[in-house]
Amino acid sequence: MKKLFDVLVIGELNVDIILHNIDNFPEVGKEVLAQQMTLTLGSSSAIFASNISSMGASVAFLGKIGNDEFGDVVLRDLKKKNVDVSMIRTDDQLSTGATIVLSVKEDRANITYPGAMDHLTINDISKDDLSKAKHVHFSSYFMQPGFRGDLGKLFRLCKELGVTTSFDMQWDPYEKWDLNIDDVLPYVDLFFPNEKELLLLTGKSNIREAIDSIKKYIKILAIKRGNQGSTVFYENNLRDMPPFLNEKVIDTTGAGDSFNAGFILKYINGFNIEECQKFGNLMGAVSTTAAGGVKAFENYENVKKTAKNKFGVIL
Ligand SMILES: Nc1ncnc2c1ncn2[C@@H]1O[C@H](COP(=O)(O)OP(=O)(O)OP(=O)(O)O)[C@@H](O)[C@H]1O
Numbered sequence: 084m085k086k087l088f089d090v091l092v093i094g095e096l097n098v099d100i101i102l103h104n105i106d107n108f109p110e111v112g113k114e115v116l117a118q119q120m121t122l123t124l125g126s127s128s129a130i131f132a133s134n135i136s137s138m139g140a141s142v143a144f145l146g147k148i149g150n151d152e153f154g155d156v157v158l159r160d161l162k163k164k165n166v167d168v169s170m171i172r173t174d175d176q177l178s179t180g181a182t183i184v185l186s187v188k189e190d191r192a193n194i195t196y197p198g199a200m201d202h203l204t205i206n207d208i209s210k211d212d213l214s215k216a217k218h219v220h221f222s223s224y225f226m227q228p229g230f231r232g233d234l235g236k237l238f239r240l241c242k243e244l245g246v247t248t249s250f251d252m253q254w255d256p257y258e259k260w261d262l263n264i265d266d267v268l269p270y271v272d273l274f275f276p277n278e279k280e281l282l283l284l285t286g287k288s289n290i291r292e293a294i295d296s297i298k299k300y301i302k303i304l305a306i307k308r309g310n311q312g313s314t315v316f317y318e319n320n321l322r323d324m325p326p327f328l329n330e331k332v333i334d335t336t337g338a339g340d341s342f343n344a345g346f347i348l349k350y351i352n353g354f355n356i357e358e359c360q361k362f363g364n365l366m367g368a369v370s371t372t373a374a375g376g377v378k379a380f381e382n383y384e385n386v387k388k389t390a391k392n393k394f395g396v397i398l
C-alpha cells in the first residue's frame with residue numbers, strides 16, 4: 084500500500100506561554116512584571132514533528148486537544164510547519180494543556196496543566212491510522228497516563244502492520260521510571276533516551292551496564308549526551324560520536340527532539356547508522372543556535388545556512 088506519510092508522531096500537545104525576563108521570581112501575595120510574552124506551540128512531540136517536517140519528511144500528528152483557543156494555536160502552528168493535523172482528536176469536554184514558563188535571568192521555572200494530553204489512549208488509535216505511515220514515533224511516555232500499560236501493545240501493532248517504530252520516553256516528572264521494558268522495547272526499532280534517563284530507567288550507574296541490561300531487546304539505541312555528543316549501540320557495536328560543538332549555545336530546548344528528527348530522517352531514507360548518528364548530532368547542534376525548540380528549523384534553507392556557517396558542513 085502506498086503510504087500517505089513518512090512519519091506519524093503520536094504524543095502530547097500543549098502550548099507554551101513564555102514570560103520573558105522577569106527580574107525576580109514572584110512571591111505568593113506579590114506581583115512582578117515580565118518584559119515580553121510569547122504564546123507558542125509547546126511539547127516535545129510537536130517540536131519533533133515540526134522539525135522533521137522542516138527537514139523534508141511528510142509528517143502527520145495524532146494527539147488530543149480541547150475545542151478552545153489554545154487548541155487553535157496548536158493546530159495553526161503545526162499546519163504552518165506542513166504537519167497534517169487530520170488525526171488530531173478534539174474533545175469538547177477537555178481543555179488544551181498549557182505550560183507557563185517563567186524565564187528568570189538564565190533559568191526557567193515551568194508550571195504545566197496537562198489538560199487533554201492526559202486523555203489520549205490506545206483506543207483513540209486505529210490500525211488504519213497506523214497504516215498511513217512508514218514510521219511511527221512516540222514521545223513523552225510519562226506525560227501521557229492514558230498509555231500506561233498499553234505502549235507495548237501500540238508498538239506491537241505497528242510491527243504487525245510493517246511500520247517501523249521509534250521511542251523517546253523523555254523525563255519522568257514523577258521520577259518513578261515505571262516502564263515495562265520487557266513489554267515495550269522488543270517492538271522498538273530506535274530507542275532514544277538521553278544518558279541520565281537511560282541510567283534511571285535501568286537503575287545502573289554507567290552506560291555500559293545499562294546497555295548490557297537491555298541489549299537483548301535493542302535493535303538501535305541512540306543515547307543523547309548533550310555537549311558530549313551521542314553514543315549509539317547497534318549490532319553489538321558501541322560508537323561514541325563527538326558533537327558538532329556549538330561554542331555559543333543560545334538555548335538547548337529541543338536539542339534532543341532535533342537529534343531524533345535528524346537520525347530518523349536518515350534512517351527512513353535507508354542511510355547507514357553512522358550517517359544517521361552524524362546527522363542527528365548535527366541537527367541537535369543546529370537546534371542550540373536559536374531560542375526555543377523550532378526557531379532554528381524555520382525552513383531547510385536556514386538549516387543549511389547554519390550547518391555551513393556554524394559547523395562547516397555542506398548539506
Ligand atoms: N552544546 C551543544 N553543542 C553541540 N551539540 C549539542 C549541544 N547540546 C546538545 N547537542 C546535540 O544534541 C543532541 C541531543 O541533545 P541532548 O543530549 O540535550 O538531548 P535531550 O537531553 O534528549 O534533550 P531535550 O531536553 O531536548 O529532551 C546531543 O546528543 C548532541 O549531539
Ligand SMILES: [Mg+2]
Binds near residue numbers: 251253277340
Ligand atoms: Mg530528551
